[in-house]
Amino acid sequence: MDDLIQEFLAETTESLNALDSDIVKLEQNPDDKDLIGRIFRLVHTIKGTCGFLGLPRLEAVAHHSENIMGRYRDGSLQVTVDSVSLILEAFDCIKEIVAGIAETEKEPEGDDSDLIARLDAVFEGKDAPSAPKAATSEPKEKAKAEKKEFVPTPEQLFEPVKAEGYSPAAPASEEKTAAPAKPAAKPATAAKPVAPAETAHPAANTATSATPAGESSLRVNVEVLENLMTMVSELVLTRNQLLQILRTQNDSPFTPPLQRLSHVVSDLQEGVMQTRMQPIGNAWSKLTRIIRDISVELGKKINLDMRGSETELDRQVLELIKDPLTHMVRNSGDHGIEPPAERLAAGKPEEGTILLNAFHEGGHIVIEISDDGRGLNTDRIRKKAVEKGVATEEQVKNMTEQQIQQFIFAAGFSTAEKITSVSGRGVGMDVVRTNIEKIGGTIEMKSVEGKGTTFTIKIPLTLAIVSALIVEASGERFAIPQISVQELVRLSKTGENKLEEIHGTPVMRLRDRLLPLVSLTKILKLEEAQGQRINKQVIVVEVGAQTFGIIVDRVFDTEEIVVKPVSPVLKNIRLFSGNTILGDGSVIMILDPNGIANAVGKIADVHKESGKTHEGVRAVSDNERKTSLLIFKAGPGAPRAVPLSLVSRLEDFEVDKIEISGQQKVIQYRGALMPLIPFNDKMILKEKGSQPVLVFSDRDRSMGLMVDSIVDIVEERINVQITSENKFGMLGSAIIHGQAMDVIDVGHFLSIAHNDWFGAKSDGQFQKKGKPMKILLVDDSPFFRNMLSPMLSIAGYDVVSTQSGFDAMDLCNAGEHFDLIISDIEMPGMNGYEFAQRVKSSDSKWRNTPLFALSSHATAQDLDRGKAAGFNDYIAKFDREALLRSIASLGEAA
């Protein structure tokens, strides 16, 4: 039998049983809103599932019953004895059909039009007409008979334990290799051994006869497993104590049996733990089908992208989030993704994407469900909220978009224009939220109209088992979840992996990049370990887009640990995600790399152009672009680097040609006097011979920077790490040829030579009166951002820079206003052309803002393409003059 049908039968039978008693309760308390809501949801679930399984008869009956429940819920229909009996009759009919499916795997033949007609009559507010005898009594009786067989107490009481729980890697292959996975799909058979007195259910019989392997799965109450788990933990601890004692004894007769005991206990522990863990992919498997059916039914093209399906989580948790997940994915497909025509009109690919992503993060499992559909319509939600009386007109007026969007989590809230059989009765989100919060999780939503919606579910790992690295700092042990650990590096006193400092901040060279380091001892405010110099180790961790190293004294081993939540009195310490008991019985804290990253601040760089920080303007981690760099030596210390593109010429001047004018060294160069600046004061200038000089030119001005020697010109991917403090004349440091080098800030030297270099034109002619022009600079390369931002700032503009088009769009959506946007073309993620299209799209707040492209290659095709994408001007990256000129002309026009 189809796995889905099998599962559906088990679920539905449970629901139906609950329904019977609930409906009877309802008859006694017709005003119990919670009860009505619960019944409604149960019927809704049955209806929804039928729709996907292609069970039209069942779906029709459920749908029409649901209609009545809907009116009960709205309060527009009185709960009467007659209508309740009718609903019960409908449920009996449902049971009959379900029993039929269990027997034959097909919906039994039958005609429900009479029942449906009567349901509809009640729905329309007429009295329930008495049933024509012949039509109802027979199925009713039959249903009763079925019901007896169907009372699935075991199913209700015991959660299924699937066989594949013993082999966590199995589910990925589950669908492909049907044979070994099959037994797991037969939970119904389990009813037999557990409750032998119960008449075996026909489906069970069929299933058993078809696949004898069905016997290998058994439903066990989760509580039993939970108890087992606790006892096994105790056992492990005791075992460890025994082994500890044994180590102090020589030739003990206990050795062989104890070792055997030890092995058995280990296996037992593993086994019990595994019974609880299941990959989230198990809950996702049926989503593919659901999405496909939605696509077919609604004529949409939807691609379901599932990532991290191997992420394991506690079975119980998995069970609880299954339905919410299904609901949300269904919602995304139904409401989120637009029909192909609408998508094309909005400039999106015809095929919509729903992305499911699961991963461990700091003691939590995070599940993201995002779609690139139409997003939430704030206006409609606002209207609906007032309509439904959730909020008053006055309240709604003062709410932010974000707040208004949260209304979708309110009970009975649905903005779908039509009620379809797929969704749109407002069951969804309130239930989803309740279910997630029940297991201590959180759900967040971010939606941008026209762009899509992202839901982020965070579920604590209370009982989940994680693999963790045990480390020591200042004599205390801590666990770091293995999941965020990238690699381990031993710090050495010399050589490649030595600890270096930039302004007191420890860093380390790791291959071709600088790795910021934090000391665990320092951030935990522990005392530095005394005594012998310990060979420290660095744990490279990755948190979101950040990578950094944690310095620890020792690394022990990895251990599977059971995460226990920290005591409530310690919850305020964000550096810990939980605690655990190690094999030796000691309690240790589990570090939360996320919390550490937050505690040390944004470790990479934070840009503060014109004294502003913006949320979403984040640090840059990696720059893939190759840049030609000129390496030179000047004064003591490591060689320095400067982008070759900024250097006009390299010259050797005869020392005796250098003259002094005022305080300044100058030289006659190309018919003008050019100031010469020594790189720094510590530099010893040559007395005779020739002096190497880097010439920087701009417009009609030039300036020479005196250096000791030119070392090399290299082409490298540079990743400039911006120094936190303003080191004089330095932009930051980068690893070039395996060496940390300072990259110089040419602007600094230019302004020494000519005080008015950048300010040459800042006489106000291109500035709006009073207020400087506000420019947004979008460039993924920190180097160019840091090159251009100061230059533009000096020229009198107010500059904000972001590292990507996405960040820029965030600013746009946040309502930021700019007079001009300058964007790079080649950027990861969203390139300049795409960015331009977004900026210039008809619904963009920035569609009227001038947009300049900035690129290192500017061929005729590039220019055309840029113009087509919506750029107003196209400027070569190093043509500073052209840029300033363009901005100036813009200022004049304004």
Next chain:
Amino acid sequence: MTKTDKESTANGGNKEFLTATIAGQTFGIPVLQVQDVLGEQKVTRVPLARKEIAGSLNLRGRVVTAINLRHKLGMPEKPAELKTMYIVVEHKGELYSLIVDSVGEVLSLPDKDFEKTPATLEASWRALAIGIYRLKEQLLVILDVPGMLEGLFTKDDAA
């Protein structure tokens, strides 16, 4: 609370307390609140935690937070040679253990010997005590365990 105390005093009933000493002072803890009494334990320090939290210990697979009252009571830190004992109490489903120097006996005390905490007592002591029993040789300060644990959730004033 004074009302019920007066009533029970009038009835002349008895209450049972476990006694323990910290820095020479004897304290009483209502026996019904005590889950367990432990000897020397390995306590893991929790960095960055407030001063009263000495660390965590493992009690049969459960993590128990150890509370050091000396700081709150303005007492000197425990001399290293002194033994430590732990009185385990439960509060809102979580286990805590109070660190004491020694645990005495369980006393059944008549309600008539109970007195309210003197108003002249230091504020920090008054905050931790429900009242005092007059014993023959000494005074027994009854600890307000739930109140004291609840106090750990307030802002750390002494950090």
